[in-house]
Amino acid sequence: MSVTELPRAAEAPEAPAARRRPRSPWRSRISRFDLRYTPYLFILPFFVIFGVFAVYPLLYTGWISFHEWAIIEGDQGWTGLGNYQDLFADAYFWNALLNTGLLLVLGTGGELLAALWLAAVLNRKLSGSAFWRAGVVLPHVISVVAVSLVFAQLFGYQTGIFNDVLELVGFDRINWQANRWSAIIAVSTIIIWRWAGYFALIFLAAMQGVPHELNEAAMLDGASKRRIFWSITVPSIRPTIVFCVVMSTIIGMQTFAEPQLFDVQGTEGTGGSDRQFQTLMMYLYEKGFREFNAGYAATLAWVMFLLIAVVSGINYALSRRIASKD
Amino acid sequence: MAAGAAVIALTASGCGGGSSDSANGGTVTLTVTTHVDYGYRNLYKEFEKTHPGIKVKEVLVEDLPKKLVTQLAANRGAADVVGVGDDIIGKFKPSHERFLNLADHGVNNTDDPWVQWAYDAGTVEDGKFVMGLRTDIGGLGICYRTDLFKKAGLPTEPEKVAELWPTWDDFTATGEKFSKKVKNASFTANTGDIWVGMGNQHKETFFAESDDSFIADKNTELKQDFLTAANMSVRKVSGGYPPFSPEMANALKTGKAATAVCPAWKLDRTKEASGPDNAGKWSVAAAPEGGNWGGSYLMVPKQTKHPKEAVELARWLTSSKTQKQLFLDEGYLSSHPKVYNDPEVQAKKDPYFSNAPTGKIFAQAADSMEPIYRGTKDSDVASAFMNALLRVEQGKQKPEAAWDQAIEDAKKVAG
Amino acid sequence: MALALRPAPRPRPRPRTERSGALVYATLVGVMAASLFPLYYSFVLPTRDNSAIGDSALTLTPGGNLFHNIQRVYDTVDFWLALRNSMIISSTVTVCCVFLASLAGFAFAKLPFRGRNALFVTVVITAMLPTQLGMIPLYMLMGELGWIATLKAVIVPALVSAFAVFWMRQACDEAVPYELVEAARVDGCSTLGIFWHVAMPAVRPQAAVLAMFTFMATWNDFMWPLIVLDPSVTPTVQTALSSLASGYALDYTLILSGAAIGVLPLLVVFLLLSKQIVAGVMQGAVKG
Numbered sequence A: 001m002s003v004t005e006l007p008r009a010a011e012a013p014e015a016p017a018a019r020r021r022p023r024s025p026w027r028s029r030i031s032r033f034d035l036r037y038t039p040y041l042f043i044l045p046f047f048v049i050f051g052v053f054a055v056y057p058l059l060y061t062g063w064i065s066f067h068e069w070a071i072i073e074g075d076q077g078w079t080g081l082g083n084y085q086d087l088f089a090d091a092y093f094w095n096a097l098l099n100t101g102l103l104l105v106l107g108t109g110g111e112l113l114a115a116l117w118l119a120a121v122l123n124r125k126l127s128g129s130a131f132w133r134a135g136v137v138l139p140h141v142i143s144v145v146a147v148s149l150v151f152a153q154l155f156g157y158q159t160g161i162f163n164d165v166l167e168l169v170g171f172d173r174i175n176w177q178a179n180r181w182s183a184i185i186a187v188s189t190i191i192i193w194r195w196a197g198y199f200a201l202i203f204l205a206a207m208q209g210v211p212h213e214l215n216e217a218a219m220l221d222g223a224s225k226r227r228i229f230w231s232i233t234v235p236s237i238r239p240t241i242v243f244c245v246v247m248s249t250i251i252g253m254q255t256f257a258e259p260q261l262f263d264v265q266g267t268e269g270t271g272g273s274d275r276q277f278q279t280l281m282m283y284l285y286e287k288g289f290r291e292f293n294a295g296y297a298a299t300l301a302w303v304m305f306l307l308i309a310v311v312s313g314i315n316y317a318l319s320r321r322i323a324s325k326d
Numbered sequence B: 001m002a003a004g005a006a007v008i009a010l011t012a013s014g015c016g017g018g019s020s021d022s023a024n025g026g027t028v029t030l031t032v033t034t035h036v037d038y039g040y041r042n043l044y045k046e047f048e049k050t051h052p053g054i055k056v057k058e059v060l061v062e063d064l065p066k067k068l069v070t071q072l073a074a075n076r077g078a079a080d081v082v083g084v085g086d087d088i089i090g091k092f093k094p095s096h097e098r099f100l101n102l103a104d105h106g107v108n109n110t111d112d113p114w115v116q117w118a119y120d121a122g123t124v125e126d127g128k129f130v131m132g133l134r135t136d137i138g139g140l141g142i143c144y145r146t147d148l149f150k151k152a153g154l155p156t157e158p159e160k161v162a163e164l165w166p167t168w169d170d171f172t173a174t175g176e177k178f179s180k181k182v183k184n185a186s187f188t189a190n191t192g193d194i195w196v197g198m199g200n201q202h203k204e205t206f207f208a209e210s211d212d213s214f215i216a217d218k219n220t221e222l223k224q225d226f227l228t229a230a231n232m233s234v235r236k237v238s239g240g241y242p243p244f245s246p247e248m249a250n251a252l253k254t255g256k257a258a259t260a261v262c263p264a265w266k267l268d269r270t271k272e273a274s275g276p277d278n279a280g281k282w283s284v285a286a287a288p289e290g291g292n293w294g295g296s297y298l299m300v301p302k303q304t305k306h307p308k309e310a311v312e313l314a315r316w317l318t319s320s321k322t323q324k325q326l327f328l329d330e331g332y333l334s335s336h337p338k339v340y341n342d343p344e345v346q347a348k349k350d351p352y353f354s355n356a357p358t359g360k361i362f363a364q365a366a367d368s369m370e371p372i373y374r375g376t377k378d379s380d381v382a383s384a385f386m387n388a389l390l391r392v393e394q395g396k397q398k399p400e401a402a403w404d405q406a407i408e409d410a411k412k413v414a415g
Numbered sequence C: 001m002a003l004a005l006r007p008a009p010r011p012r013p014r015p016r017t018e019r020s021g022a023l024v025y026a027t028l029v030g031v032m033a034a035s036l037f038p039l040y041y042s043f044v045l046p047t048r049d050n051s052a053i054g055d056s057a058l059t060l061t062p063g064g065n066l067f068h069n070i071q072r073v074y075d076t077v078d079f080w081l082a083l084r085n086s087m088i089i090s091s092t093v094t095v096c097c098v099f100l101a102s103l104a105g106f107a108f109a110k111l112p113f114r115g116r117n118a119l120f121v122t123v124v125i126t127a128m129l130p131t132q133l134g135m136i137p138l139y140m141l142m143g144e145l146g147w148i149a150t151l152k153a154v155i156v157p158a159l160v161s162a163f164a165v166f167w168m169r170q171a172c173d174e175a176v177p178y179e180l181v182e183a184a185r186v187d188g189c190s191t192l193g194i195f196w197h198v199a200m201p202a203v204r205p206q207a208a209v210l211a212m213f214t215f216m217a218t219w220n221d222f223m224w225p226l227i228v229l230d231p232s233v234t235p236t237v238q239t240a241l242s243s244l245a246s247g248y249a250l251d252y253t254l255i256l257s258g259a260a261i262g263v264l265p266l267l268v269v270f271l272l273l274s275k276q277i278v279a280g281v282m283q284g285a286v287k288g
Helices: A007-011 A025-064 A082-088 A091-122 A129-141 A144-155 A161-168 A180-207 A212-220 A225-236 A238-253 A257-262 A280-290 A294-324 B002-012 B041-050 B064-074 B089-098 B116-120 B146-151 B158-164 B168-181 B191-199 B220-234 B246-254 B266-274 B307-318 B320-330 B358-367 B378-393 B399-414 C022-047 C050-054 C066-076 C079-110 C116-126 C131-145 C152-158 C162-175 C178-186 C191-202 C204-220 C223-228 C237-244 C252-282
Strands: A067-070 A074-078 B028-034 B054-060 B081-085 B133-137 B141-145 B186-188 B257-262 B282-286 B295-299
Touching: A025 A067, A025 A294, A025 C079, A025 C116, A025 C131, A025 C152, A025 C191, A067 A082, A067 A294, A082 A294, A091 A129, A091 A180, A091 A225, A091 A238, A091 A257, A091 A280, A091 A294, A091 C022, A129 A180, A129 C022, A129 C204, A129 C252, A144 A161, A144 A180, A144 A257, A144 B246, A144 C022, A144 C252, A180 A225, A180 A238, A180 A257, A180 C022, A180 C204, A212 A225, A225 A238, A238 A294, A238 C162, A257 A280, A280 A294, A280 B064, B028 B064, B028 B307, B041 B054, B041 B307, B041 B320, B054 B307, B064 B081, B064 B089, B064 C131, B064 C223, B081 B089, B081 B307, B089 B295, B089 B378, B116 B133, B133 B307, B133 B320, B141 B146, B141 B266, B141 B358, B146 B168, B158 B168, B158 B282, B168 B186, B168 B220, B191 B220, B191 B257, B191 B378, B220 B378, B220 B399, B246 B257, B246 B266, B257 B266, B266 B282, B282 B358, B295 B307, B307 B320, B378 B399, C022 C252, C066 C079, C066 C237, C066 C252, C079 C116, C079 C152, C079 C162, C079 C191, C079 C204, C079 C237, C079 C252, C116 C162, C131 C223, C152 C223, C162 C191, C162 C204, C178 C191, C191 C204, C204 C237, C204 C252, C223 C237, C237 C252
Parallel strands: B028 B054, B028 B081, B186 B257
Antiparallel strands: A067 A074, B081 B295, B133 B295, B141 B257, B141 B282
16 A cells, blocks of 8 residues: 555554544544545645746756757757767866866865864853854855955955965965966865855754763763764764755755856856866856857756766765764 | 826826836836946936836846846846947847847937947848947046156156057057056056957957958957957066956055056046045046947847837937936946037046046047947857966966967857 | 665753863854954945955954945835845745745655655755756746746745755654654644644754745845846845946945845844744753
8 A cells, every 4th residue: 555665654543543432434534534645735835836936947948958049049959969969078068077076075075074063163052152153154144245355355366365364474475266276275265164154053953952961971981072073973963964965065066156256257257267166057157148058058957967966876875874984 | 397297196096117008198117227337317317307108217237138138038027128238239139139120210320320330339130220229438548547657757648648658569668667667566457458448449359240250360460469468467567456356446546556448437437446545646548549448239129018118218318419418427438429529528527537638538539449340259259368368467378378278269169 | 765864863952061161262253253254344344435445454444434325225226125025035935935845844754655755856856956047947937927027936936945845854854753643643633733733843943944044045045036026126135236236336335235234134033043943952842
């Protein structure tokens, strides 16, 4: 029957029913209906709304990817897999993929580690905890315009504060936008800054649920705080960690705002003079909304989707394994 | 007055709102969306006064092309009058059928004529289809710091300064002279702005007028321009402050750059960036080899419900009478020869810029312009060249190598 | 099923840990400084005039122009209307999204039904779709529905989110024990009743976190509102801010003044919900 997948939940309602006052047939019919169909009613709104307003447009986009498609004029003829062939032969695509990968490792990886650390700090007994929590999430809520102005002043080549500091301690000024490594480091910094607090709050919510007896027992055994954190706290919030890894991977694969606002040429820019920090999403934007080449952009979107699925899957498996290690 | 009162009454009774109630004598509301602020705000009131029954609402949208393409693709939602920059109108030319042919609505270039090149660039099908009406033009000037020029032993009067640089090569040479005397400031802010200014001095740049084919690789004039601009980085004449960045604003304010490329619409920006403390330290001179940078077109999407009124508004906003007022009030240079040759316009001086005769300088630049051809993919390939200049500025490439890569990059986009 | 996550130990009231030392506070102050800085900056810069953006050091001391600049924001765009619209959009989306995601999340976590795992995988996969590119077909759809330039066009597509379902499923999985669901059913509770009286109280903290993030994301959403709404009739805070940024001469003090007043409602919502999260955890949502 329909309920074979989860035996322990499925068997439960029938057995105890006998112990209770007898039901009218009408009531029991309602109850059976309730048991069988209510779950579907619960998930129905999601699938209806999501289907109409997200899946349909995206399938349409998939259809577009098999055509020459100008954004305004629409269909210019079927090309089959032509766009996909072009994309895989496109050096800019591989370049953007490399950059996205680097940012995923440095930025997304960094943001999760920073978030874990922040959550551990916030999980202590603190006075004014609401204030600290509001504080860490602020970078995420402040308008991107303000953020871009501030970071332009921090990472500026000739007038930037970071370079002033470097010079002060005897290093050369760095033209942050000019090279891949410096640009990736800078953009990763912005990503970590914007997202660490966001994920820290999610981790924190989970850490608050970790039974304290576990920690106390370990402390009595003389374990160090660091060891307690890694061998008790982290495994206890494993599902949340896995969730955050998958979610941040999906977000990280679509990184757009941070490298975009790091580009001195703004939306006119290509992510650096040699596309040294152009991400997949930036390239998609360039193709779709600057060159009006919807067919190509749609192709890129679908390839991105597949990549995201693969990378998220790998990260899911990895994070499950790592987080469960004691 | 009575008409005005009627308009108010009708609006109050809920007849406004831009739906198709013009037929039964209600108020027509026209929306205007422009890619940046065109300085029209006060003009709308005047238009409403002289055109009873029409109300105008302006909507500013950042990144307008993106919104506009979506609206054109879906065939709904576009404003009645849209304004886009002259650098991007080419992108819309293949879709000109989505806009009204203004020639069908009585537009031509004989009554109240625009400067020919500016009018032509808004047309397709050999001028038979008028797609956009030219708003302002940029002209081209060079803003310079008189205090730094004095320090370098250079003249400070606009006429004398212009004589320093009849060509861009002279401009570079002046820069080298400057750099010898003044150590803590660059001669000019960046090479990107200079390249954009130069690019508008030729009949053809990236694409051939005859068949829209990619010709940048064979365009020796263009390559010469590129090398001249790129060499300003190599010879340390340019400071490498990125165009439109806070760093550039900083350089202007703190006197780290002695010159900047200044079309008319950029004067205000320079003023804002430098702040009131620097009033009188700046001046403007004619740019080497004349030229133009910037300006826009008003177009009427075919989906408008009020074609007649929308065309009327677009014509009115771009007419010589309106444009003269716009120059005197807001400093936007007119695209009508009649206006920029008007004695009142030519007599305009700007006190912030040491009373330089801005009206005259920009008019001369506009008048010396040749018509430019802009390909449909002009704005797509432009970034390849901007990036190339940036690579030279960042010390990653020599000018020749940067040019070669720019051509390769541009070819990929041009197809 | 590879993606079915194992339930974790369920939350319980946490006894006090040892007090935090000066080092912890020092670290926090450092983190806080980095977090607050741009906000501080976007309050300070508007107190000065535009050329302050060009100062070589960051401008750190306030000037006297704040109210003048805020006034200019209200003169330039209809900021009250924008605030009102953003409030309507964000609160509707938040309430509906959290409610619908809780319903679906609860069903996926605790109710047996045929095709459950397959459907849940569908949800996870949909979370991976880059929705940016669905924009033009979506816009056409809105045209067919006649929703362009109405708030509906922004609200309805955001009513559900795959992330939210994913999140609430996880929450229910961890915080709602099967025994409790069964016990409630024995007591004659309908499925809806169990959801409302058993599951929802148990996942309140997680729902509050989700609400907070949904509200923030909706408030800051920019691209789609910009495309589908009419900034003159239905502005949101973000599209109004972008209107401020569309001049030839970028008016930094104006933009940042707008950014500063645009973030205030968000902070209020955050502080309100933040209390809720703590309270939820402290009172021990799951009894027994």
